[in-house]
Amino acid sequence: MSPLHDLKTLFPGKVSFEEKDLLFHAGDLWPRKLIIQRLGQKLILPKAIVRPESVEDIQALLTWAHQKKVGVIPYGGGSGVCGGTQVLGESVSLDLRKMNHIRELNDDSSYVTAEAGILGPDLENALNQKGFTLNHFPASFHISTLGGWISTRASGQLSTGFGSIEDLLLALKVVLPNGHVLETKLTPRSSTGPSLNHLFLGSEGTLGVIVEASLKMYRLPPEREFLSFSFQTISEALLAIRTLVQKNIFPAVIRLYDEVDTQMALSEIGLKASGNLLVLLFQGEQEIVEAQKNIAQKIFSHKGKALGEKPAQHWWEHRFDLNEKKVTQILSQEGMILDTLEVATTWNHLETLYAEMKKMIESEIIVLAHFSHFYLTGGSIYFTFVGSTEEQEALTKYDTVWDKAMEACLKVGGTISHHHGIGLLRKKWIQRELQEGWAILSQLKKGIDPYNILNPKKLL
Ligand SMILES: Cc1cc2nc3c(=O)[nH]c(=O)nc-3n(C[C@H](O)[C@H](O)[C@H](O)COP(=O)(O)OP(=O)(O)OC[C@H]3O[C@@H](n4cnc5c(N)ncnc54)[C@H](O)[C@@H]3O)c2cc1C
Secondary structure (H helix, E strand, O other), X not given: OOOOHHHHHHOOOOEEOOHXXXXXXXXXXOHHHHHHHHOOOOOOOOOEEEOOOOHHHHHHHHHHHHHHOOEEEEEOOOOOOOOOOOOOXXXXXXXXXOOOOEEEEEOOOOEEEEEOOOEHHHHHHHHHHOOEEOOOOOOOHHHOEHHHHHHHOOOOOOHHHHOOHHHHEEEEXXXXXXXXXXXXXXXXXXXXXXXXXXXHOOOOOXXXXXXXXXEXXXXXXXXXXXXXXXXXXXXXXXXXXXXXXXXXXXXXXXXXXXXXXXXXXXXXXXXXXXXXXXXXXXXXXXXXXXHHHHHHHHHHHHHOEEEEOHHHHHHXXXXXXXXXXXXXXXXXXXXXXXXXXXXXXXXXXXXXXXXXXXXXXXXXXXXXXXXXXXXXXXXXXXXXXEEEOOHHHHHHHHHHHHHHHHXXXXXXXXXXXXXOOOOOOOHHHHHHHHOHHHHHHXXXXXXXXXXXXXXOOOOO
Protein backbone atom coordinates (compact mmCIF):
# COMPACT_ATOMS: atom_id res chain seq x y z
CA MET A 1 0.00 0.00 0.00
CA SER A 2 1.27 3.51 -0.82
CA PRO A 3 2.72 5.32 2.23
CA LEU A 4 0.33 8.17 1.39
CA HIS A 5 -2.59 6.21 2.80
CA ASP A 6 -1.11 6.77 6.29
CA LEU A 7 -1.88 10.45 5.89
CA LYS A 8 -5.64 9.94 6.18
CA THR A 9 -5.16 8.22 9.51
CA LEU A 10 -2.55 10.65 10.76
CA PHE A 11 -4.46 13.81 9.78
CA PRO A 12 -8.18 13.04 9.70
CA GLY A 13 -10.14 15.81 7.96
CA LYS A 14 -6.94 17.69 7.10
CA VAL A 15 -5.86 15.88 3.92
CA SER A 16 -7.10 16.22 0.36
CA PHE A 17 -6.45 14.01 -2.68
CA GLU A 18 -8.97 15.88 -4.85
CA GLU A 19 -7.89 16.67 -8.39
CA LYS A 20 -8.73 20.40 -8.19
CA ASP A 21 -6.73 20.79 -4.95
CA LEU A 22 -3.78 18.90 -6.40
CA LEU A 23 -3.83 21.08 -9.52
CA PHE A 24 -4.00 24.31 -7.48
CA HIS A 25 -0.98 23.20 -5.45
CA ALA A 26 1.07 22.03 -8.46
CA GLY A 27 2.90 25.35 -8.45
CA ASP A 28 2.58 29.10 -8.14
CA LEU A 29 2.08 32.01 -10.53
CA TRP A 30 5.39 31.62 -12.35
CA PRO A 31 4.56 32.87 -15.88
CA ARG A 32 6.58 30.00 -17.43
CA LYS A 33 4.27 27.54 -15.67
CA LEU A 34 1.24 29.41 -17.00
CA ILE A 35 2.67 29.20 -20.54
CA ILE A 36 3.35 25.47 -20.07
CA GLN A 37 -0.28 24.96 -19.01
CA ARG A 38 -1.48 26.98 -22.01
CA LEU A 39 0.56 24.73 -24.28
CA GLY A 40 -1.32 21.76 -22.84
CA GLN A 41 1.78 20.22 -21.23
CA LYS A 42 1.14 18.25 -18.04
CA LEU A 43 2.30 19.46 -14.64
CA ILE A 44 3.51 17.09 -11.93
CA LEU A 45 0.87 17.10 -9.20
CA PRO A 46 1.54 16.70 -5.49
CA LYS A 47 0.44 13.34 -4.10
CA ALA A 48 -1.69 14.96 -1.39
CA ILE A 49 -2.45 18.28 0.28
CA VAL A 50 -2.08 18.45 4.06
CA ARG A 51 -3.66 21.42 5.85
CA PRO A 52 -2.17 21.54 9.36
CA GLU A 53 -3.87 23.37 12.20
CA SER A 54 -1.06 23.20 14.77
CA VAL A 55 2.69 22.95 15.21
CA GLU A 56 2.13 19.32 16.31
CA ASP A 57 0.48 18.51 12.95
CA ILE A 58 3.55 19.81 11.12
CA GLN A 59 5.92 17.93 13.41
CA ALA A 60 3.97 14.73 12.76
CA LEU A 61 4.02 15.30 8.98
CA LEU A 62 7.76 15.97 8.86
CA THR A 63 8.50 12.92 11.02
CA TRP A 64 6.36 10.80 8.69
CA ALA A 65 8.03 12.32 5.58
CA HIS A 66 11.45 11.59 7.09
CA GLN A 67 10.55 7.94 7.61
CA LYS A 68 8.92 7.49 4.19
CA LYS A 69 11.39 9.69 2.27
CA VAL A 70 8.62 11.78 0.71
CA GLY A 71 9.20 15.47 -0.09
CA VAL A 72 7.18 18.21 1.64
CA ILE A 73 6.61 21.56 -0.07
CA PRO A 74 5.50 24.40 2.23
CA TYR A 75 2.74 26.38 0.52
CA GLY A 76 1.61 29.87 1.59
CA GLY A 77 -0.57 31.89 -0.77
CA GLY A 78 0.95 30.35 -3.91
CA SER A 79 1.60 33.88 -5.23
CA GLY A 80 5.29 33.26 -5.90
CA VAL A 81 6.43 34.06 -9.42
CA CYS A 82 9.55 31.87 -9.65
CA GLY A 83 8.24 28.31 -9.28
CA GLY A 84 9.17 28.00 -5.58
CA THR A 85 6.23 25.69 -4.87
CA GLN A 86 6.33 23.79 -8.16
CA VAL A 87 6.23 20.04 -7.70
CA LEU A 88 9.19 18.08 -9.10
CA GLY A 89 8.93 14.56 -7.68
CA GLU A 90 6.94 12.52 -5.17
CA SER A 91 5.85 15.27 -2.76
CA VAL A 92 3.12 16.38 -0.43
CA SER A 93 2.02 20.02 -0.43
CA LEU A 94 1.81 21.55 3.06
CA ASP A 95 -0.80 24.30 2.85
CA LEU A 96 -0.36 26.62 5.83
CA ARG A 97 -3.37 28.87 5.38
CA LYS A 98 -5.34 27.37 8.27
CA MET A 99 -2.59 28.53 10.61
CA ASN A 100 -3.71 32.13 10.41
CA HIS A 101 -4.25 33.40 13.96
CA ILE A 102 -2.84 36.50 15.58
CA ARG A 103 -1.13 35.49 18.83
CA GLU A 104 -0.21 38.85 20.33
CA LEU A 105 -0.47 42.49 19.44
CA ASN A 106 1.74 44.48 21.79
CA ASP A 107 1.23 48.22 21.46
CA ASP A 108 3.76 49.16 24.16
CA SER A 109 6.55 47.38 22.34
CA SER A 110 5.15 47.86 18.80
CA TYR A 111 5.16 44.26 17.66
CA VAL A 112 2.69 41.69 16.43
CA THR A 113 3.06 37.91 16.60
CA ALA A 114 1.02 35.86 14.14
CA GLU A 115 0.87 32.41 12.60
CA ALA A 116 2.63 32.12 9.27
CA GLY A 117 -0.38 31.23 7.11
CA ILE A 118 -2.15 34.55 7.71
CA LEU A 119 -2.88 36.53 4.52
CA GLY A 120 -1.81 40.17 4.16
CA PRO A 121 -5.27 41.82 4.52
CA ASP A 122 -6.19 39.76 7.61
CA LEU A 123 -3.03 40.82 9.39
CA GLU A 124 -3.14 44.45 8.26
CA ASN A 125 -6.86 44.89 9.10
CA ALA A 126 -6.33 43.54 12.61
CA LEU A 127 -3.50 46.04 13.09
CA ASN A 128 -5.50 48.94 11.62
CA GLN A 129 -8.28 48.31 14.13
CA LYS A 130 -5.78 49.00 16.91
CA GLY A 131 -4.30 52.06 15.16
CA PHE A 132 -1.26 50.30 13.65
CA THR A 133 0.05 49.24 10.26
CA LEU A 134 2.85 46.97 9.01
CA ASN A 135 3.73 49.36 6.18
CA HIS A 136 4.44 46.19 4.20
CA PHE A 137 2.48 46.07 0.95
CA PRO A 138 3.80 43.79 -1.77
CA ALA A 139 1.59 44.16 -4.87
CA SER A 140 0.42 40.59 -4.13
CA PHE A 141 -0.52 41.59 -0.55
CA HIS A 142 -4.09 40.20 -0.79
CA ILE A 143 -2.98 36.70 -1.87
CA SER A 144 0.34 36.21 -0.06
CA THR A 145 1.11 35.08 3.49
CA LEU A 146 3.40 36.11 6.32
CA GLY A 147 5.38 32.85 5.95
CA GLY A 148 5.69 33.38 2.19
CA TRP A 149 6.99 36.94 2.66
CA ILE A 150 9.72 35.75 5.02
CA SER A 151 10.61 32.72 2.90
CA THR A 152 11.09 34.84 -0.23
CA ARG A 153 12.52 38.00 1.42
CA ALA A 154 9.60 40.01 0.05
CA SER A 155 9.63 43.76 -0.35
CA GLY A 156 6.57 46.03 -0.33
CA GLN A 157 5.62 49.25 -2.06
CA LEU A 158 6.62 51.39 0.95
CA SER A 159 10.06 49.81 1.32
CA THR A 160 11.95 53.05 0.64
CA GLY A 161 10.43 54.52 3.81
CA PHE A 162 10.00 51.48 6.02
CA GLY A 163 12.26 48.72 4.71
CA SER A 164 11.47 45.22 3.49
CA ILE A 165 10.40 42.10 5.41
CA GLU A 166 13.90 41.54 6.87
CA ASP A 167 13.70 45.00 8.48
CA LEU A 168 10.37 44.15 10.12
CA LEU A 169 11.18 40.65 11.33
CA LEU A 170 11.99 40.28 15.04
CA ALA A 171 11.53 36.59 15.85
CA LEU A 172 10.52 33.26 14.33
CA LYS A 173 9.14 29.88 15.24
CA VAL A 174 10.21 27.17 12.79
CA VAL A 175 9.60 23.41 12.59
CA LEU A 176 12.84 21.82 11.40
CA PRO A 177 12.94 18.81 9.05
CA ASN A 178 13.66 16.49 12.02
CA GLY A 179 10.46 17.69 13.71
CA HIS A 180 12.22 19.82 16.36
CA VAL A 181 10.96 23.35 16.98
CA LEU A 182 13.35 26.29 16.81
CA GLU A 183 12.25 29.58 18.40
CA THR A 184 14.35 32.71 18.10
CA LYS A 185 14.19 35.26 20.89
CA LEU A 186 11.89 38.28 20.60
CA THR A 187 14.18 41.23 21.21
CA PRO A 188 14.77 44.60 19.47
CA ARG A 189 18.31 43.52 18.58
CA SER A 190 20.84 40.94 19.66
CA SER A 191 24.52 40.11 19.17
CA THR A 192 24.24 36.49 20.26
CA GLY A 193 26.07 35.01 17.29
CA PRO A 194 24.89 34.98 13.64
CA SER A 195 21.22 35.82 13.16
CA LEU A 196 19.08 32.68 12.90
CA ASN A 197 16.21 34.84 11.64
CA HIS A 198 18.34 35.58 8.61
CA LEU A 199 18.99 31.90 8.00
CA PHE A 200 15.29 31.42 7.28
CA LEU A 201 14.71 34.74 5.49
CA GLY A 202 14.83 33.80 1.80
CA SER A 203 15.20 30.06 2.49
CA GLU A 204 12.16 29.31 0.27
CA GLY A 205 10.88 26.38 2.27
CA THR A 206 14.13 24.38 2.10
CA LEU A 207 15.39 24.63 5.70
CA GLY A 208 12.28 24.62 7.89
CA VAL A 209 8.58 25.36 8.01
CA ILE A 210 7.95 28.82 9.42
CA VAL A 211 4.93 28.56 11.71
CA GLU A 212 4.94 31.86 13.55
CA ALA A 213 6.69 35.22 13.33
CA SER A 214 6.88 38.50 15.22
CA LEU A 215 7.12 41.70 13.21
CA LYS A 216 7.52 45.38 14.03
CA MET A 217 4.41 47.46 13.53
CA TYR A 218 4.00 51.23 13.09
CA ARG A 219 1.35 53.71 14.22
CA LEU A 220 -1.05 54.59 11.39
CA PRO A 221 0.22 57.79 9.77
CA PRO A 222 -1.80 60.96 10.52
CA GLU A 223 -0.78 62.48 7.17
CA ARG A 224 -0.23 61.29 3.57
CA GLU A 225 0.92 63.67 0.84
CA PHE A 226 1.79 63.16 -2.82
CA LEU A 227 4.09 64.80 -5.37
CA SER A 228 4.83 64.04 -9.03
CA PHE A 229 7.45 65.26 -11.51
CA SER A 230 8.53 64.54 -15.03
CA PHE A 231 12.21 64.34 -16.02
CA GLN A 232 13.71 64.50 -19.50
CA THR A 233 16.24 61.81 -18.73
CA ILE A 234 16.64 58.88 -16.35
CA SER A 235 20.08 60.25 -15.44
CA GLU A 236 18.70 63.54 -14.17
CA ALA A 237 15.96 61.83 -12.22
CA LEU A 238 18.30 59.31 -10.59
CA LEU A 239 20.73 62.06 -9.60
CA ALA A 240 17.89 64.00 -7.94
CA ILE A 241 16.70 60.89 -6.06
CA ARG A 242 20.24 60.10 -4.92
CA THR A 243 20.65 63.69 -3.70
CA LEU A 244 17.45 63.35 -1.65
CA VAL A 245 18.17 59.99 -0.01
CA GLN A 246 21.78 60.93 0.68
CA LYS A 247 20.38 63.81 2.74
CA ASN A 248 18.81 60.97 4.72
CA ILE A 249 15.29 61.81 3.53
CA PHE A 250 13.33 58.67 2.69
CA PRO A 251 9.75 59.27 1.53
CA ALA A 252 7.52 56.20 1.97
CA VAL A 253 7.49 55.78 -1.82
CA ILE A 254 9.79 56.88 -4.63
CA ARG A 255 8.92 55.40 -8.03
CA LEU A 256 10.59 56.48 -11.25
CA TYR A 257 9.13 55.20 -14.54
CA ASP A 258 11.17 55.14 -17.73
CA GLU A 259 9.70 56.66 -20.89
CA VAL A 260 7.86 53.54 -22.06
CA ASP A 261 6.46 52.81 -18.61
CA THR A 262 5.54 56.51 -18.20
CA GLN A 263 3.46 56.43 -21.35
CA MET A 264 1.53 53.48 -19.93
CA ALA A 265 1.14 55.05 -16.47
CA LEU A 266 0.04 58.47 -17.73
CA SER A 267 -2.17 57.40 -20.60
CA GLU A 268 -4.26 55.46 -18.09
CA ILE A 269 -5.23 58.74 -16.37
CA GLY A 270 -5.56 60.88 -19.47
CA LEU A 271 -2.51 63.01 -18.66
CA LYS A 272 -0.27 64.11 -21.49
CA ALA A 273 3.37 64.19 -20.52
CA SER A 274 6.64 63.14 -21.95
CA GLY A 275 9.79 61.96 -20.28
CA ASN A 276 10.20 59.92 -17.15
CA LEU A 277 7.54 60.11 -14.45
CA LEU A 278 8.49 60.30 -10.77
CA VAL A 279 5.86 59.72 -8.07
CA LEU A 280 6.41 60.32 -4.37
CA LEU A 281 4.45 59.57 -1.23
CA PHE A 282 5.31 61.13 2.13
CA GLN A 283 3.62 59.86 5.29
CA GLY A 284 3.91 60.47 9.01
CA GLU A 285 3.59 63.46 11.34
CA GLN A 286 2.41 66.56 9.49
CA GLU A 287 5.44 68.76 10.35
CA ILE A 288 7.86 66.10 9.20
CA VAL A 289 5.90 65.41 6.01
CA GLU A 290 5.86 69.14 5.20
CA ALA A 291 9.58 69.50 5.80
CA GLN A 292 10.40 66.43 3.67
CA LYS A 293 8.13 67.63 0.88
CA ASN A 294 9.70 71.09 0.83
CA ILE A 295 13.21 69.72 0.56
CA ALA A 296 12.14 67.20 -2.11
CA GLN A 297 10.38 69.92 -4.08
CA LYS A 298 13.52 72.04 -4.13
CA ILE A 299 15.68 69.14 -5.31
CA PHE A 300 13.27 67.76 -7.91
CA SER A 301 12.25 71.18 -9.34
CA HIS A 302 15.83 71.84 -10.39
CA LYS A 303 15.62 69.56 -13.45
CA GLY A 304 12.12 68.11 -13.15
CA LYS A 305 8.76 69.53 -14.24
CA ALA A 306 6.23 69.59 -11.39
CA LEU A 307 3.04 67.65 -12.22
CA GLY A 308 1.19 68.15 -8.93
CA GLU A 309 -0.38 65.45 -6.83
CA LYS A 310 -2.56 63.71 -9.40
CA PRO A 311 -0.25 61.12 -10.99
CA ALA A 312 1.13 60.05 -7.59
CA GLN A 313 -2.33 59.90 -6.03
CA HIS A 314 -3.59 57.92 -9.00
CA TRP A 315 -0.77 55.43 -8.55
CA TRP A 316 -1.72 55.08 -4.86
CA GLU A 317 -5.37 54.44 -5.67
CA HIS A 318 -4.58 51.90 -8.39
CA ARG A 319 -1.52 50.28 -6.89
CA PHE A 320 -3.02 46.79 -6.74
CA ASP A 321 -4.66 46.90 -10.19
CA LEU A 322 -2.06 44.89 -12.09
CA ASN A 323 -2.90 41.72 -10.20
CA GLU A 324 -2.66 37.99 -10.75
CA LYS A 325 -6.03 37.91 -12.55
CA LYS A 326 -4.82 40.36 -15.21
CA VAL A 327 -1.49 38.56 -15.59
CA THR A 328 -3.22 35.18 -15.91
CA GLN A 329 -5.70 36.62 -18.43
CA ILE A 330 -2.93 38.11 -20.61
CA LEU A 331 -0.96 34.87 -20.48
CA SER A 332 -3.98 32.82 -21.49
CA GLN A 333 -3.78 34.35 -24.99
CA GLU A 334 -2.02 32.31 -27.65
CA GLY A 335 1.59 33.33 -28.23
CA MET A 336 1.68 35.83 -25.34
CA ILE A 337 4.76 36.24 -23.17
CA LEU A 338 4.86 38.42 -20.06
CA ASP A 339 7.06 38.49 -16.99
CA THR A 340 8.74 40.86 -14.57
CA LEU A 341 12.34 40.90 -13.51
CA GLU A 342 13.66 42.81 -10.49
CA VAL A 343 17.34 43.45 -9.88
CA ALA A 344 19.37 45.87 -7.78
CA THR A 345 22.76 47.48 -7.50
CA THR A 346 24.65 50.38 -5.97
CA TRP A 347 24.30 53.95 -7.25
CA ASN A 348 27.58 53.80 -9.19
CA HIS A 349 26.24 50.96 -11.40
CA LEU A 350 22.50 51.64 -11.41
CA GLU A 351 22.25 53.47 -14.72
CA THR A 352 24.60 51.05 -16.48
CA LEU A 353 22.58 48.11 -15.16
CA TYR A 354 19.40 49.70 -16.50
CA ALA A 355 20.93 50.48 -19.91
CA GLU A 356 22.60 47.08 -20.37
CA MET A 357 19.62 44.99 -19.32
CA LYS A 358 17.20 47.11 -21.32
CA LYS A 359 19.41 46.73 -24.41
CA MET A 360 19.51 42.95 -24.08
CA ILE A 361 15.79 42.51 -23.36
CA GLU A 362 14.62 44.86 -26.10
CA SER A 363 16.68 42.96 -28.66
CA GLU A 364 14.02 40.25 -28.16
CA ILE A 365 10.78 41.85 -26.95
CA ILE A 366 9.10 45.06 -25.69
CA VAL A 367 10.44 46.16 -22.31
CA LEU A 368 9.38 48.80 -19.80
CA ALA A 369 10.96 49.59 -16.46
CA HIS A 370 10.61 51.46 -13.22
CA PHE A 371 12.88 52.05 -10.25
CA SER A 372 10.88 51.52 -7.07
CA HIS A 373 12.94 50.62 -3.99
CA PHE A 374 15.66 53.12 -3.04
CA TYR A 375 18.44 53.00 -0.46
CA LEU A 376 21.24 55.24 0.77
CA THR A 377 23.50 53.00 -1.30
CA GLY A 378 21.49 52.30 -4.46
CA GLY A 379 18.21 51.05 -5.83
CA SER A 380 16.30 48.35 -7.64
CA ILE A 381 15.01 48.19 -11.21
CA TYR A 382 11.79 46.39 -12.13
CA PHE A 383 11.59 45.41 -15.80
CA THR A 384 8.39 44.16 -17.42
CA PHE A 385 8.72 42.37 -20.74
CA VAL A 386 5.71 41.66 -22.89
CA GLY A 387 4.95 40.58 -26.44
CA SER A 388 3.73 37.77 -28.60
CA THR A 389 5.33 35.18 -30.81
CA GLU A 390 4.42 31.92 -32.55
CA GLU A 391 2.78 29.76 -29.89
CA GLN A 392 5.31 26.93 -30.36
CA GLU A 393 8.16 29.42 -29.91
CA ALA A 394 6.79 30.94 -26.70
CA LEU A 395 8.88 28.97 -24.20
CA THR A 396 12.10 29.33 -26.18
CA LYS A 397 11.53 33.07 -26.51
CA TYR A 398 10.72 33.38 -22.80
CA ASP A 399 13.91 31.50 -21.83
CA THR A 400 16.05 33.54 -24.23
CA VAL A 401 14.87 36.83 -22.71
CA TRP A 402 15.68 35.60 -19.19
CA ASP A 403 19.08 34.26 -20.28
CA LYS A 404 20.09 37.53 -21.91
CA ALA A 405 18.78 39.65 -19.02
CA MET A 406 20.47 37.62 -16.29
CA GLU A 407 23.78 37.50 -18.16
CA ALA A 408 23.71 41.29 -18.50
CA CYS A 409 22.86 41.68 -14.82
CA LEU A 410 25.72 39.47 -13.65
CA LYS A 411 28.14 41.18 -16.02
CA VAL A 412 27.37 44.62 -14.57
CA GLY A 413 27.50 43.26 -11.01
CA GLY A 414 23.83 43.52 -10.02
CA THR A 415 22.02 41.04 -7.81
CA ILE A 416 19.85 38.70 -9.88
CA SER A 417 16.84 39.17 -7.58
CA HIS A 418 15.79 42.13 -5.48
CA HIS A 419 12.63 40.56 -4.02
CA HIS A 420 10.99 37.73 -5.99
CA GLY A 421 13.59 35.15 -5.00
CA ILE A 422 15.06 32.16 -6.81
CA GLY A 423 12.57 29.27 -7.11
CA LEU A 424 13.23 27.17 -10.20
CA LEU A 425 13.51 30.22 -12.40
CA ARG A 426 16.87 31.54 -11.22
CA LYS A 427 18.55 28.32 -10.02
CA LYS A 428 20.74 28.41 -13.09
CA TRP A 429 22.48 31.64 -11.98
CA ILE A 430 22.51 31.49 -8.19
CA GLN A 431 25.92 29.84 -7.86
CA ARG A 432 27.51 32.53 -9.99
CA GLU A 433 26.12 35.19 -7.69
CA LEU A 434 26.82 33.49 -4.35
CA GLN A 435 30.20 31.91 -5.26
CA GLU A 436 31.72 30.38 -2.08
CA GLY A 437 28.49 31.25 -0.24
CA TRP A 438 26.78 28.57 -2.28
CA ALA A 439 29.00 25.85 -0.78
CA ILE A 440 28.24 27.13 2.74
CA LEU A 441 24.49 27.11 2.12
CA SER A 442 24.65 23.62 0.58
CA GLN A 443 26.46 22.32 3.67
CA LEU A 444 23.86 23.94 5.91
CA LYS A 445 21.08 22.24 3.95
CA LYS A 446 22.81 18.86 4.31
CA GLY A 447 23.23 19.38 8.05
CA ILE A 448 19.68 20.54 8.72
CA ASP A 449 17.85 18.33 6.21
CA PRO A 450 20.07 15.28 5.53
CA TYR A 451 17.31 13.34 3.73
CA ASN A 452 16.35 16.35 1.59
CA ILE A 453 12.72 16.29 2.69
CA LEU A 454 11.89 19.99 2.51
CA ASN A 455 11.15 21.47 -0.90
CA PRO A 456 13.66 19.15 -2.63
CA LYS A 457 15.63 20.23 -5.73
CA LYS A 458 14.75 23.89 -5.22
CA LEU A 459 16.88 26.73 -3.84
CA LEU A 460 19.20 24.33 -1.92
C1 LIG B 1 0.64 40.10 -9.03
C2 LIG B 1 1.83 39.81 -8.15
C3 LIG B 1 2.51 40.87 -7.55
C4 LIG B 1 3.61 40.61 -6.73
N1 LIG B 1 4.22 41.68 -6.10
C5 LIG B 1 5.24 41.46 -5.25
C6 LIG B 1 5.85 42.56 -4.55
O1 LIG B 1 5.45 43.71 -4.67
N2 LIG B 1 6.88 42.27 -3.71
C7 LIG B 1 7.33 41.00 -3.53
O2 LIG B 1 8.27 40.81 -2.74
N3 LIG B 1 6.78 39.96 -4.18
C8 LIG B 1 5.74 40.14 -5.02
N4 LIG B 1 5.16 39.08 -5.67
C9 LIG B 1 5.70 37.72 -5.47
C10 LIG B 1 5.05 36.93 -4.30
O3 LIG B 1 3.79 37.42 -4.00
C11 LIG B 1 5.96 36.96 -3.07
O4 LIG B 1 7.11 36.21 -3.36
C12 LIG B 1 5.31 36.44 -1.78
O5 LIG B 1 6.20 36.71 -0.72
C13 LIG B 1 5.01 34.96 -1.80
O6 LIG B 1 4.20 34.65 -0.67
P1 LIG B 1 3.21 33.40 -0.67
O7 LIG B 1 2.61 33.31 0.66
O8 LIG B 1 2.28 33.47 -1.81
O9 LIG B 1 4.27 32.22 -0.86
P2 LIG B 1 4.22 30.94 -1.82
O10 LIG B 1 4.18 31.38 -3.25
O11 LIG B 1 3.20 29.99 -1.35
O12 LIG B 1 5.67 30.33 -1.50
C14 LIG B 1 6.84 31.00 -1.84
C15 LIG B 1 8.05 30.21 -1.32
O13 LIG B 1 8.06 30.26 0.10
C16 LIG B 1 7.94 28.94 0.67
N5 LIG B 1 7.04 29.08 1.83
C17 LIG B 1 5.80 29.62 1.85
N6 LIG B 1 5.32 29.63 3.12
C18 LIG B 1 6.28 29.07 3.90
C19 LIG B 1 6.39 28.79 5.30
N7 LIG B 1 5.41 29.10 6.16
N8 LIG B 1 7.53 28.19 5.75
C20 LIG B 1 8.53 27.88 4.91
N9 LIG B 1 8.47 28.12 3.58
C21 LIG B 1 7.37 28.72 3.08
C22 LIG B 1 7.41 28.06 -0.44
O14 LIG B 1 7.83 26.72 -0.30
C23 LIG B 1 8.01 28.73 -1.67
O15 LIG B 1 9.32 28.29 -1.87
C24 LIG B 1 4.06 39.28 -6.52
C25 LIG B 1 3.37 38.22 -7.12
C26 LIG B 1 2.27 38.48 -7.92
C27 LIG B 1 1.54 37.33 -8.54
